Amino acid sequence: MAQAIRIIGIDPGLRRTGWGIVETLGNSLRFVAAGSVRSDDKASLATRLCQLHDGLAEILHRQAPHEAAVEVTFVNKDAAATLKLGQARGIAMLVPALAGLPVAEYAPNAVKKTVIGVGHGDKTQIQMMVKVLMPKAVFDSPDAADALAIAICHAHHRQSVVSRLAALAG
DSSP: OOOOEEEEEEEOOSSEEEEEEEEEETTEEEEEEEEEEEOOTTSOHHHHHHHHHHHHHHHHHHHOOSEEEEEOOOOOSOHHHHHHHHHHHHHHHHHHHHTTOOEEEEOHHHHHHHHHSSSOOOHHHHHHHHHHHOTTOOOSSHHHHHHHHHHHHHHHHHHHHHHHHHHHHO
């Protein structure tokens, strides 16, 4: 008998890192939980990264996902902000990797194409489609909705990702 695979999607951010968990079994997809890990914007960068680490580690411990998916960060005009976002993304990849989970990465356009049908769209469209795909989904921020979209994207593409990882390992 097949077993459901629990996937955590992570939308990295220094101020707020969104997370969303879905279960997939065959073609079915079920909402499990979603939320945001927040850091104190008055604290030092190192402290904020620790807060994100500890918050994500607690979510992984409590929710016990089997796989993780993280959104790829793109460079923007503000180099300092991009660097800080990259550090938050490092935490978002490190925590599940330390927990022994395979971590897949998806470009924002791939997530949008999977969830809303086109590679470009805004946060409102993503939230709306997440609610259409999972009517029971609740999320406390646009970042949590984005994280659910990342998890949905991985659920749709995971077989090819798992096959590639197996080929690399073998």
